[in-house]
Amino acid sequence: MPDYIDQLNREVTIIERPARIISLVPSQTELLHHLELEEEVIGITKFCVHPHEWFRKKTRIGGTKDIHLQKIKELQPDLIIANKEENVRQQIEELAAAFPVWISDINTLDDALLMINSIGEITGKEEKAATLISRIKMNFSGLKLQIKNTKLKACYLIWKEPYMTVGGDTFIHDMLTKAGFENIFQHKQRYPEISITDLQIADCQLLFLSSEPYPFKQKHIDELQTQLPQTKIILVDGEIFSWYGSRLLKATEYFSVLHHQTASMV
DSSP states (O other), rough: EEEEOTTTTTTOSSSOOSSSSEOHHHHHHOOOOOOOOTTTTEEEEETTSHHHHHHHHEEEBSSSSOOOOOHHHOOOOOOEEEETSSOHHHHHHHHHTSOOOEEOOSSSSHHHHHHHHHHHHHHTTHHHHHHHHHHHHHHHHHHHOOOOOOOEEEEEOOTTTEOOOOOTTHHHHHHHHTTTTEETTOOOOOOOTHHHHHHHTOOOOOEESSSSOOOOHHHHHHHHHOOOTSSSEEEEHHHHHHHTHHHHHHHHHHHHHHHHHHHHTO
């Protein structure tokens, strides 16, 4: 019986190539689609909106943090793919007592590429995974050559009431850095609460308002601009910054445009 090591360094025993897969993570669901596991994937979360055809027809097993354990047990999966941050530990431990659960832990681009490689190996899609990894690496190498080393001081907001940003140990921070921005809260961990005063003191040049998990809109730019008149405030695509599967293929073009757009604004 093959044993695989997940990103929490857990041994996961999978008897044969998985034929009944449940994904508890939206970005990894999209990866499974890219790897052409149409028949194998039987369950996804209500937040797994890509691809749209899977969202319409696959069995939904709740949200990432409120999964329907009984529904999953009824589906009898032979592989569940979860994530340390996006899923609830107690629920995952209950599932792991009955089914093989492979858990990712993604804080950098390198972590994401390792995850893609592992999922490819487990599902028998090594070649497709290797091709995807090669394309992503090539794209990010190209991006590094394109962007100017301006390192504009930036803050990325993920939540409102209270305002929350990203610290230096997050995947979004790694994406900000690779896009050519300096995260002014990189000295903090995970997702700290901040205030308008914090932004003023830190001399925030660029304020990115993410489309998810909090759906920031133009009205929020208008509210914040009165308090931060010297800061350029922009709505950004949260999926591009935080999804660590095959969506990474779209990231570098987006970052290149964003970097050149903001470089001329500040």
